[in-house]
Amino acid sequence: MAERHSSFVPGGTAWFLQRVTAAFLIVVLAMHFFLLHFVNHAYAVTLDDTVARMENVGYFLTMVLFLWAGAFHGINGVYNALVNQGLSGTPKKVVLAVLTLAGLALVAQGTYVALVMAGWM
Template sequence: MAEHYSSFDRSGTKWLLQRVTAAFLVVVLAFHFFLLHFVNHAADVTFAGTSARMSTWTYFSLMVLFLLAATFHGVNGVHNAIVHRDGIDGWKQTAVTAVLVVASLIMVVQGLRTALVWTNLF
């Protein structure tokens, strides 16, 4: 039988968060596809409709959580692949980590700015 390989340390918090965010993303993506592709067809999605959905605290909160979970899940996966799988360390690891942290911050800030534009909450 083949040996199981994972570059994640299974005792770490990042390993657990990677799995939790994956499960969350599957559920939220299913909700997204159901709502925006079956309930409302693509041709029916308008700025006003999106603004109305985003103006409710529940939908807005879900989308912000989706943004945070997707950003963490994606960046953590890329970091794991580059650092642990490829085995880099030292200044290269520091540089990769710094670039990914900056990219994450930019993505989250821009995502929040975009989400706030769609709302009438603030």
């Protein structure tokens, strides 16, 4: 039988957050598709409509959490996939630093755009 190898420590914080963000992303992605592809077709979505939705605090918070959860889930998943493929030593530290900086930049820019669209900046 093949040996199971994972960089995740079962029950660890990264393992737990990967699963929590996955569940959250599934629910919010379903809501996103329903709202923006079935209720309002993509061609009919305008900047004014987006601004109006972002002015709703609940929608704003959901979208910002969607951004943060997606960024964490994706970056953590890529990093752990690379570790599972044998990444170690200095290259592992460099990849972690680059992914962390890219993730922070993505979250900062996305949050800024959301705040501007909500009219809070």
